[in-house]
Each structure stands twice: as C-alpha cells, then as structure tokens.
Amino acid sequence: MHGDEHALFGAALAFLAAAVVSVPIAKRLGFSPVVGYLLVGIAIGPVGFNVADPGVVSTVAELGVVMLLFLVGLELKPSSLLSMGHFIFGLGTAQLMLTALAFALLAYFGLGFGVAAAVVSGLALSISGTAIALQLLGERGDLASPYGQRTFSILLFQDIAVVPLLALVPLLAPGGEAEVTRDPKATLLAAAIAVAAIAVIVVSGRYLLNPLFRVLARSGAREAMTAAALLVVMGAAGLMEAAGLSAALGAFLAGLLLSESTFRHELEANVDAFRGLLLAVFFMSIGMSLNINVVLGHIPSLLVGTLAVAVVKSVIVYLVFRADNIAPQDSMRAAVALMSAGEFAFVLFPLGLDNGILKSEQADLLIALAALTMILGPLLFAALSRLLPRFARPVAEPPADDFADADGSVLVIGFGRFGQIVSQCLLAQEVTVTIIDKDVEMIQSAGRFGVHIYYGDGTRLDVLRAAGAETVEVICVCVDNKEDANRIVEIVRASIPNARLFVRSFDRVHSMELARLGVDFELRETLESALSFGARTLEALGVPQTAAAARIADVRVRDRARLERQLEEGIFAGAEVFSGHKVEPEPLTQPEKPARPLNPEAQDILSHETEFSG
Numbered sequence: 001m002h003g004d005e006h007a008l009f010g011a012a013l014a015f016l017a018a019a020v021v022s023v024p025i026a027k028r029l030g031f032s033p034v035v036g037y038l039l040v041g042i043a044i045g046p047v048g049f050n051v052a053d054p055g056v057v058s059t060v061a062e063l064g065v066v067m068l069l070f071l072v073g074l075e076l077k078p079s080s081l082l083s084m085g086h087f088i089f090g091l092g093t094a095q096l097m098l099t100a101l102a103f104a105l106l107a108y109f110g111l112g113f114g115v116a117a118a119v120v121s122g123l124a125l126s127i128s129g130t131a132i133a134l135q136l137l138g139e140r141g142d143l144a145s146p147y148g149q150r151t152f153s154i155l156l157f158q159d160i161a162v163v164p165l166l167a168l169v170p171l172l173a174p175g176g177e178a179e180v181t182r183d184p185k186a187t188l189l190a191a192a193i194a195v196a197a198i199a200v201i202v203v204s205g206r207y208l209l210n211p212l213f214r215v216l217a218r219s220g221a222r223e224a225m226t227a228a229a230l231l232v233v234m235g236a237a238g239l240m241e242a243a244g245l246s247a248a249l250g251a252f253l254a255g256l257l258l259s260e261s262t263f264r265h266e267l268e269a270n271v272d273a274f275r276g277l278l279l280a281v282f283f284m285s286i287g288m289s290l291n292i293n294v295v296l297g298h299i300p301s302l303l304v305g306t307l308a309v310a311v312v313k314s315v316i317v318y319l320v321f322r323a324d325n326i327a328p329q330d331s332m333r334a335a336v337a338l339m340s341a342g343e344f345a346f347v348l349f350p351l352g353l354d355n356g357i358l359k360s361e362q363a364d365l366l367i368a369l370a371a372l373t374m375i376l377g378p379l380l381f382a383a384l385s386r387l388l389p390r391f392a393r394p395v396a397e398p399p400a401d402d403f404a405d406a407d408g409s410v411l412v413i414g415f416g417r418f419g420q421i422v423s424q425c426l427l428a429q430e431v432t433v434t435i436i437d438k439d440v441e442m443i444q445s446a447g448r449f450g451v452h453i454y455y456g457d458g459t460r461l462d463v464l465r466a467a468g469a470e471t472v473e474v475i476c477v478c479v480d481n482k483e484d485a486n487r488i489v490e491i492v493r494a495s496i497p498n499a500r501l502f503v504r505s506f507d508r509v510h511s512m513e514l515a516r517l518g519v520d521f522e523l524r525e526t527l528e529s530a531l532s533f534g535a536r537t538l539e540a541l542g543v544p545q546t547a548a549a550a551r552i553a554d555v556r557v558r559d560r561a562r563l564e565r566q567l568e569e570g571i572f573a574g575a576e577v578f579s580g581h582k583v584e585p586e587p588l589t590q591p592e593k594p595a596r597p598l599n600p601e602a603q604d605i606l607s608h609e610t611e612f613s614g
Contacts, residue, residue: 014049015280018284033280039287047292062343065130068130069159070236073254073259074258084149084153091153091321092154093157095317100123106312107121114357120357121366125373132340162245165348173355197242201257213267229270236254237251302369329388333385333388345370349363349366409431411434415435415443415453416437419437437456438456469496470499477501500520501519511524531555532552535548538551
C-alpha cells in the first residue's frame, strides 16, 4: 500500500474499532450510544490519536444525516405530513423565532456582539441537532408519540428554514444588502432553480422510481436494488444541494414520495445499515472537530455559555410544548432532546466568518460551544430518562362506573381480541351481556361494536358484585393476563361459590392451574385456532373433510387426556414448581421416523437431547 492508502486504511480501522468499543461502554453506563460516539471522537481527533482530518470526515459523515432523513420520510406519508402542518409551521416557527431572539439579545447585550453577529449566532444556536434528537427519540420508541411527532415537526421546519437562513448571511455582511439589491435577477434565478429541483424530485418519485424498482425486482439482483436505493438518496440530496437547498431536505422529500411505494420496506432495509454506520461516524466527527485549545483557554466562559444555551433553549421548548397541551414530562423530554445545537451550526459559523460578520475568535468559541451542547444534550437526556420515573406521581385509578343499568345474563371481563369475539357470539344470539374492562382506550374505541362497556377492575370484589356477578348465569373471564385471571377466579370462588366460571387460558400450565382452582370451563387461547388451522392444512393435502375432522377430534381428545393425566400425577404440585419449571412439548402420537437434522447445529442439539433423555 502507498502512504495515502495506509492512512485511509488506518482511519477506517480506527473508526470501526471506536464504534465497536464506544457503544457497549455507553450502554453499560446507561447512556445513549450518541454520547459514546461523541466522546470517542474526541479521543481519535486532533487532540488524541489524530487518525484523520475532521473536515474530510464530517463531509463524508453528513451522508448519515441524509440517509436518516430519507428513512424518516419513508415512515411518513404525504397525508400524514399535511396533518402535521400546524406543528411544522406553528410550533416550528414559535421555537425558532423565540429561541433565536433570546440568544441574539444575550449575544448583543451580554457578550458585546454586533447586531449582525448576534443575529447569526442566535439563529445558528436555535437550530437543533436533527440526528441527535431523532436518535434519542428513536432509542426510546417515542417518534410516534404526540411529543415525538411535534419534536420531529420542529426539526423538519428547521431543515426547511436552512435555505432562507443561508441566504440571509450575505445580506447581513457589510455591503451585502447593496450588492444583492443591484442584482435581483440572481435572486430570482436561484429561486427558480430551487423550485425546479423540487419539481424534478416530485415528478421522479411519483412516476419514474416505482417502474425502475419493479424492473430491478424482476431481475432478482439484490445488489442492484441496494445500489438503486443509494442512488435515490444520493441523487435527491445532491440535486437539492446543487440547487442551494438542504441535502437532508432533498432526501426527506424522496423518502416521503416513496412512502406509499410497494418497495418501501425493501428500500428501508437496504439503506438502514449504511445509515447507522455513517451516523456513528458523523457523531465521531463532531467530537473530532472540538478545538481543545479553545476550550482549555476559555473554560469558564464556555461552561457558562453552554449552561446558558441549555437553559434558555430548554425553557423555551418546554413552554412551547406546554402551550400545545403536552404533558410536563414529555415536554421536558422534548426540551432536552432539542437542546443540542445542530449540524447547521458548523456551516453557519464559518460562513459568518467568511463574510466578515464574525471574528475568528468568536467563530472558534461558538463552534466549541455548539459541540459542547451536542455532548451535553444526550447526557442530560439519559439522566432525565432515569430520573423522571422516580419523581412521577402515581396515577390514581378512576372510580368504577355506575352499574345500576347493568342487567346482563353473562358477565364478560376483558374486552381485548378474545373478549370481543366472545361478546359478538353472545350478542348475535341476543344474549344480554355486561362487559367490563379497565383499559380506558379500549372502552373509548368500543363504540364500533354497538355495546356499552363499563369501566371497572375485574380483580376487585366490589366491582364484580356491582357488575352483577352474583346474579348472572355465566362469568366469562377473557383478560389477557394470567395472574389477573387467576385472581378473579380465586375471588369469585371464595365469595360467589355458585357462579359458573368460563376462563380464557394462557397456555397449558395455566390450564392446569385453572383446573385446580375449580373453574367450570377453560380453553387455551391458541388451542382451537391451531386445531382449525391443522384441519384446513390436512384438507389442502387431499385428506377428505370428514377424515380431517375425525383426526382433529382425536387430537383434541388426546390433548385433554394428557392434561387430565398430568393433573392426576401431580407433575406441577405447588406454586414453587410452576415458577421453576415449564412443560416441555411432547408429541401426542409417536412419529414414524426419527428426527433428521438439516444442519450441524441441529445435529448438536439432537445429540445433547438424546444423551439427556437417555
């Protein structure tokens, strides 16, 4: 290898090793992997091992942000985006304007910046880190939550705002306004190019990409599909960047237009692996770009500045979310997730320096400040995720409904998937039914069934009595938690001994528990559906319907006989045995041929099983 090839190979090796080492350590300490990437970036940067030029690395690593926005677009649909318009332009505008104003005032009055420098600083710091925020929310699975959707809307608005903000910087430069005024045609031409680029992406996404993917899918070449997916992302990003727009915004538009494509999942799978690795490199590049000399020379001012940015930005975001009726805990999570400065700060501050708006020392300090907020944000988010559950107030259970008009002959407890089918069978026969459930969302959505569901906890005796458990002919326990089911059975057997109990069983062990508790009827939730499935499979193989039905009936009898035998022999006598052992599945009929392994792993498993049983 030549010297450059050696350097490239060494840098790639260092980044891969850093990614492998940092994630387990960060997870072990309870932090987000983002924190590990940022800290290890400092270690392999100029202040540490100096494995590569941070500027070159960040240019390549920005592709991770591009792919992240493409995947986010794939998860949305144009209709969903339109429904988020209030959040994007309402919350987004409020957050950006209020935060930028607060930072500009602090820079002007507190640091003595000029008006232009204060405006540029305020706008750059008010924009949040898209990659960091989406990564933090994605790790918690909160992107689909109300506060997650609003957080994403603000991030999307900020990406859209990048374009006019980039155009604003030259206007703020000395003499910039006059220069632009003398050439209005250039401004109109730039706007036309931007509109044309968006139109190309929209038309291509709607009419050209699906036929292309269809042809590639028919060829059966998976590597061609992967190349096409990367081509779509890179092409859209490159086109938008050439038009003076945000590359990430172009990737987002491409993903959004393909969100309803039949190839959406294939595209997502092909791009996701590259996205994760490039995002890791991106976060490392931020740590590498931190100028340690500037940090060490201005530690007090940077600490105060980082704290000020964190407090001001978090308070404004918190108030904006609370004004939109988001719960306090979720508003705090959004505030911390959006606290970090964004990738755009590393573009805007050098741009302000080049245009004479910022001085060299100011730009270095602001870049270091932005990097420190990016390190602090994930740390605070991890700490907040640990602390909030400890300080959360226990939610008081609302009182049960008034059962004065409940007069059903059957009491159904639990209105999940199982309980809904049971209730429909009874209602179709015009049997009067009283249904209770403690899931508020389930009760709210039950209007489609044309029945009234009462709110109540079936594990409480007073609720059961109020619901008519002492007068109904049958109590159907259809809850999906076996501990709750057992508790209900024990309460009813102790206080309403004459009640007939029909209970949904979770599995074979649960069926045995229920039999010991003396229920009148129990049924494993998967038994009959599996038997019916088996019958249809036999028929599909050419077995006559009557023969298939007889075979299934025989299996049903064998299964019941085995269950009764296990009960008589006392295999699971005592609750302590239930917790330590489980029922091993055994064939109901002896197989004609011994098991034949299909691979070495199966051979090893069968060998051990034979030794153990022998």
